[in-house]
Amino acid sequence: QFHMIKYNDLKWDESLGQGSFTRIFKGYKIDIRDGEKHMTEVLLKELDAVHKNCWESLFEAASLMSQISHKHLLLVYGVSVHGVKNIMVQEFVKHGALDLYLKRGRSVSVSWKLDVAKQLASALNFLEEKNIVHGNICAKNLLLAREGDPSQGTSPFIKLSDPGISVAMLVVLDRIPWVAPELLEAPDDLTLECDKWSFGATVWEIFNNGNSPLRGWNLDEKRQFYEGFQQLPPSQWTELADLISQCMDYQAAVRPSCRSIIRQLNSLITSDYVILHATEPVTQ
Numbered sequence: 076q077f078h079m080i081k082y083n084d085l086k087w088d089e090s091l092g093q094g095s096f097t098r099i100f101k102g103y104k105i106d107i108r109d110g111e112k113h114m115t116e117v118l119l120k121e122l123d124a125v126h127k128n129c130w131e132s133l134f135e136a137a138s139l140m141s142q143i144s145h146k147h148l149l150l151v152y153g154v155s156v157h158g159v160k161n162i163m164v165q166e167f168v169k170h171g172a173l174d175l176y177l178k179r180g181r182s183v184s185v186s187w188k189l190d191v192a193k194q195l196a197s198a199l200n201f202l203e204e205k206n207i208v209h210g211n212i213c214a215k216n217l218l219l220a221r222e223g224d225p226s227q228g229t230s231p232f233i234k235l236s237d238p239g240i241s242v243a244m245l246v247v248l249d250r251i252p253w254v255a256p257e258l259l260e261a262p263d264d265l266t267l268e269c270d271k272w273s274f275g276a277t278v279w280e281i282f283n284n285g286n287s288p289l290r291g292w293n294l295d296e297k298r299q300f301y302e303g304f305q306q307l308p309p310s311q312w313t314e315l316a317d318l319i320s321q322c323m324d325y326q327a328a329v330r331p332s333c334r335s336i337i338r339q340l341n342s343l344i345t346s347d348y349v350i351l352h353a354t355e356p357v358t359q
């Protein structure tokens with residue numbers, strides 16, 4: 076169910092860093108269309124041969140997403156296998172990962188942040204309707220296709236990246252507080268409710284300039300965070316803090332539906348808090 080791309084039709088450009096099991100590069104893929112040669116900008120995600128075994132889970136996670144298309148889901152062109160190298164070929168998203176973008180100190184408005192949160196909620200709603208669990212919602216997996224410019228009245232545009240390695244493969248503790256607490260005991264019981272929990276943690280990141288929640292906490296302190304049923308530091312904006320804590324409810328069944336999340340985001344967008352805090356970043 077993946078389009079196989081010939082290795083010789085790919086050209087590597089600059090390295091863009093590396094994830095946990097992967098190295099990412101800017102690149103180009105060559106297509107011949109109606110007799111003409113076209114070079115498409117792509118993101119080449121190389122899985123290092125050492126982790127060959129988790130290629131399957133990376134593969135199945137991404138192929139799940141490539142079977143459906145949605146404006147806020149990243150497009151995967153296909154895969155290329157060359158010797159021991161496995162390469163996933165994705166659309167190149169102009170501004171890269173959202174967490175890095177926010178950390179670079181771009182001062183974005185509250186309505187910019189709400190707009191991004193709403194786009195993520197609509198992507199999750201689409202996946203929920205198809206009963207597809209993403210499993211790795213976080214700001215690092217949100218890619219910024221368009222920055223948006225308030226003076227021009229254009230808004231940001233995000234794409235949700237593939238889940239990457241399945242949660243079961245990841246050291247679940249590393250994923251605290253994005254991973255739902257119920258997954259600590261049973262990493263395979265990934266449900267739609269788990270994505271709601273992660274959505275809450277991701278909205279927290281978006282409103283905290285891309286900073287990772289519980290940054291610097293060690294694995295033991297992170298485990299205590301769940302064992303003590305703790306919550307992330309609440310935003311001073313009570314209605315936002317309420318939405319985040321509803322999503323990050325330790326009882327999976329009471330987490331809000333995507334429709335409820337979207338409804339609550341809509342009321343936040345129209346609240347006068349947005350106007351009062353047009354540019355200053357919301358601190359927690």
Ligand SMILES: N#Cc1ccc(Nc2nc(N)cc(-n3cnc(CCO)c3)n2)cc1
Nearest residue numbers: 091118165166167168169170171172215216
């Ligand atoms: N400077 C810069 C810059 C860097 C990257 C992009 N573009 C892009 N396109 C994608 N399809 C995926 C990613 N990507 C980024 N980090 C990860 C791993 C964590 O998710 C994936 N980046 C654009 C500009």
